[in-house]
Amino acid sequence: MRSSTDTGWLGAARDTGHLVAFRARTVRRRGASLAGAVVVLGLTAGFAIAPNSFDLGGSGSSALDQAVAALEANLGGAFLGVLLLAISAAMGSGGGRELLSRSEVAIHPVSPVTEHLGALLLAPLNLAWLVQMWGLLTVTSLVTPTDRLLGAQLVVLAWVLAATAIGQAVGWAAEGVRRTTDGVVVVRVVAGVVVVLVAGLHLAGTLGPVARSLPTTWLAETAQTSSWPVAVLVLLVLAVVGVVVGARPAAWALGLPPREELRVQSGVHEARPVPEPRWGSPDRALLHRLDRGSVWRSVGMRRGLMVLGIGPGLVALVAGLQWSSVMLLPGLTASGAALLFGVNAWCLDGKGMVWRETLPVSAADVFDVRTLVVAECMAMVSGVTIVLALLRNGMPPLVVGAAVLSCWLVVLVQVLAIVMTWSVRSPYGVDLSSPRATPAPHASMAAYAGKLSLVTTLTGMVFTTISTGPWAWLPPAVAVPFLAYSTWKLRRTRRRWLAPAERARVVLTVAAV
Amino acid sequence: MSQTPAVVVRDLHVRFGDVEAVSGVDLTADSGQATALLGRNGAGKSTTMKVLAGVVPPTAGEVTVAGHDAATDALGVKRVVGYCPDVGGLVPRATPWEHLQLSARLRRMDDWEERGRDLLERFELGDVAHRVVGGFSHGMSRRLSVVLAALHEPTVLLLDEPFDGVDPLGVEATLEVVADARARGACVLLSTHLRDLALEACGTAVVLRGGNRVAAMQAGELTGEAYRALLD
Numbered sequence: 047m048r049s050s051t052d053t054g055w056l057g058a059a060r061d062t063g064h065l066v067a068f069r070a071r072t073v074r075r076r077g078a079s080l081a082g083a084v085v086v087l088g089l090t091a092g093f094a095i096a097p098n099s100f101d102l103g104g105s106g107s108s109a110l111d112q113a114v115a116a117l118e119a120n121l122g123g124a125f126l127g128v129l130l131l132a133i134s135a136a137m138g139s140g141g142g143r144e145l146l147s148r149s150e151v152a153i154h155p156v157s158p159v160t161e162h163l164g165a166l167l168l169a170p171l172n173l174a175w176l177v178q179m180w181g182l183l184t185v186t187s188l189v190t191p192t193d194r195l196l197g198a199q200l201v202v203l204a205w206v207l208a209a210t211a212i213g214q215a216v217g218w219a220a221e222g223v224r225r226t227t228d229g230v231v232v233v234r235v236v237a238g239v240v241v242v243l244v245a246g247l248h249l250a251g252t253l254g255p256v257a258r259s260l261p262t263t264w265l266a267e268t269a270q271t272s273s274w275p276v277a278v279l280v281l282l283v284l285a286v287v288g289v290v291v292g293a294r295p296a297a298w299a300l301g302l303p304p305r306e307e308l309r310v311q312s313g314v315h316e317a318r319p320v321p322e323p324r325w326g327s328p329d330r331a332l333l334h335r336l337d338r339g340s341v342w343r344s345v346g347m348r349r350g351l352m353v354l355g356i357g358p359g360l361v362a363l364v365a366g367l368q369w370s371s372v373m374l375l376p377g378l379t380a381s382g383a384a385l386l387f388g389v390n391a392w393c394l395d396g397k398g399m400v401w402r403e404t405l406p407v408s409a410a411d412v413f414d415v416r417t418l419v420v421a422e423c424m425a426m427v428s429g430v431t432i433v434l435a436l437l438r439n440g441m442p443p444l445v446v447g448a449a450v451l452s453c454w455l456v457v458l459v460q461v462l463a464i465v466m467t468w469s470v471r472s473p474y475g476v477d478l479s480s481p482r483a484t485p486a487p488h489a490s491m492a493a494y495a496g497k498l499s500l501v502t503t504l505t506g507m508v509f510t511t512i513s514t515g516p517w518a519w520l521p522p523a524v525a526v527p528f529l530a531y532s533t534w535k536l537r538r539t540r541r542r543w544l545a546p547a548e549r550a551r552v553v554l555t556v557a558a559v
Numbered sequence: 560m561s562q563t564p565a566v567v568v569r570d571l572h573v574r575f576g577d578v579e580a581v582s583g584v585d586l587t588a589d590s591g592q593a594t595a596l597l598g599r600n601g602a603g604k605s606t607t608m609k610v611l612a613g614v615v616p617p618t619a620g621e622v623t624v625a626g627h628d629a630a631t632d633a634l635g636v637k638r639v640v641g642y643c644p645d646v647g648g649l650v651p652r653a654t655p656w657e658h659l660q661l662s663a664r665l666r667r668m669d670d671w672e673e674r675g676r677d678l679l680e681r682f683e684l685g686d687v688a689h690r691v692v693g694g695f696s697h698g699m700s701r702r703l704s705v706v707l708a709a710l711h712e713p714t715v716l717l718l719d720e721p722f723d724g725v726d727p728l729g730v731e732a733t734l735e736v737v738a739d740a741r742a743r744g745a746c747v748l749l750s751t752h753l754r755d756l757a758l759e760a761c762g763t764a765v766v767l768r769g770g771n772r773v774a775a776m777q778a779g780e781l782t783g784e785a786y787r788a789l790l791d
Contacts, residue, residue, distance in 0.1 A: 316689055328664065397651075400609070400614060400644040404613060405637060478651075550614060557644075
C-alpha cells in the first residue's frame, strides 16, 4: 500500500501549492507584501541593467579601471560565492526553511518532497541570498558589453537557480548526516577541515589561483560570449537535476530524529550561582544570562550565528574583496544576525513571556537587556567578518579604517533600532525550537530582509564613498547624525514598550494566548 | 472588624481592539480563602487573572491586589502575586532551576533553594531540574508553573487551569499547595473547568459568563445542575 505521504512529484507540487496558498492567506498586510515584492523585483532589474549604463571606459581614472579589472578577474569567485552561500544557508537552516512549522504540519500528510520543494521556494527569502544575487547581477552588468548583457544576466539567473538547487541538496545531505549517531561531530569536523583548508590556501597564496581554476571561471567568461545559451542550458539541466536529486537526501534527513535538537532539549545545564557583576545590577545580569541562554541553546540560532560569522568573511577571503567592498559586509551580516530572531526579539521567551511579565522587574530593564543581547549577536558576527577581512587585506589606511569602524557602529545601531521597533510594533508568536523555523512569517521575513539590506547597503555606500577622500575625521563626523537618528528611534520604541497596554499586546501576541 | 479583601475587582473592563474580553466583572476574594473562578471558554476568566497578575492593564474599572492598584502599581502587584498562567508560561530554553533562580532573585529571596528543591520534589520534577523546559510534556510544564507560582509564598496565589493535563499525583500536589497557601493566610484564586476539583480546593465559587459575573456562592451550593444552568 502506498504511503499517504508518497504522492510523487505532481502530488508534492500540488501540496506545495496548497501550503503556499494557506500561508499567503495568513499574510496580515497584503498591500505592503505586494509592494515589497515589487520593490525586490524592481531592485533586481535595476541591479541587472543600471550599472551597465555607467561609462567606466571614459572615466579616465586608473583607480576605477583597476577596480573594474579586479571585479572582472574575480567574477568566477563571485559565482562560487553564490554556491557556497546556498550550501551554508541550507546547512544552517537544518536543510531549509519550512512552509509550516513542525507542530503545525505534524497533523497533515505532507511528504518529504513537498518539504523539499517548499524549502527551495523559500530559499530566496533570505537576505544573503538576495544580496549575493544582486551583487552578482551588478558586477556582471558592470563588466559586460551592452550587446552581451541579456545573455550574461540570464546565465547569472540560471546559475543562481542551479546553485540554490545544489545547495539545497547538499544542505539536506548534511542535515541527514547530522541526524545520525555522531553526525554532529562529523559535520563539524568536515566544516572545520574546509575552513582550515581555505585558510591554508590563503596563507600559501594559492587561494586565488585555485578559485580561478574552478569551472565557475569558465561560466563567468562564457556568459559574456555568444556561447551563453550553452551555459544557460547546462545550468538549467543542472538545476533540474539538483532539484530531483535533492529529494533523496531530504527524505532521508526528514525520516531521522533531529538528534541535535533533542540533545539540547534533554541536555543537562547545571545550575550556576547568581551573577555578581562588578557594575550594573545583579537583576539585569541574571536577565542577561537567561536571554543569552535562550539564544545559544537554540540549535538554529547558534548555527546561524556561526555561519554568519564565518561565511561572509570566507567569501571576502576567497573573492579577494577589497576594503571598499568589505565595508558593506558588517551591515549585511549584522542584518543577517538580526533576522535570526532580532526582528521579533521577544519570541525568545515564547509562551514563557507571560510568566516573564509577572516578574517584579522594571519593563525598562527587560527592554534594555533584550536590546543588548540582540546587539551582542550582531556585533559578534559582523566583528568576525571584519577580522577576517583584516587577515585578507591587512591594516587599512587611516581614513579607510575610520570609515570601516564608523560604518560598523552606524549599521549596528541602525539595525538595532529598526529591529527593536519591529519587535514591539509587529510581534509574532513563533516556536523557534526547530532550526528550520523563522521568527516571523515568510512574507514579513522577505520584507525585513529587503529593508535591512537596502538600508545597510546604502549606508555602507556612503562610508565607502567617504573613505576615498583624504579626511580621516569625516567618517566619524558623518556617523553622528546617523547615530543620533537611530538612537532617537530606539528610545521612541523603548517608550512605547514601557506603556503597559502596548506591552500587554506584545506579551499576549508572542505567547499566543 | 471586617478585614479588607485581598482582591477587589469593581466593574472591570478589558478591551483588545474591538473585542471586549471582560465587561464589568465584580469580584472580591479574602485572605485565607480559596475562590474558584468558573465559566465557559471565553468567559473572561483568564483575562481577569492576567489583570490580577499585573500582565494586562485594566481598560476601565478598579482592581486592587493586596492593596496595590493594578492600573498604577503593576510592579507592586507582581511582588505580592504568584501566577500560574493558563498556557505555557515557561521560557523554552531555560531550565526549571533557572526559572526558580530568576523568580527568587527578583523577589529578593535569600534562602530559596531548599524550598525550591522541596517543591520540585513534591511535583516530581526534581530529576529534570536542570533540563530545558522545551522538552517537557504539557503536564510537566503545568506542574512547574504551579511550583513557580508558589515558590515565594505569595500573598495572592493565582492558578489558571493548574489541573489541565496533569496526572493524579500532580493534582494532589497542587491541592496541597492551595491548602498550604490558605493555611498561611494567602488568598487563592483558582480558575478551572473541572468543577469537582474546584469544589475540593475552594470554599467559594464565582461563575463568569460573557465577560460578566453571573453568580457568587459557597462552593458547596454549586451543584452540577446549578452550574450547568449558570453556563447556558
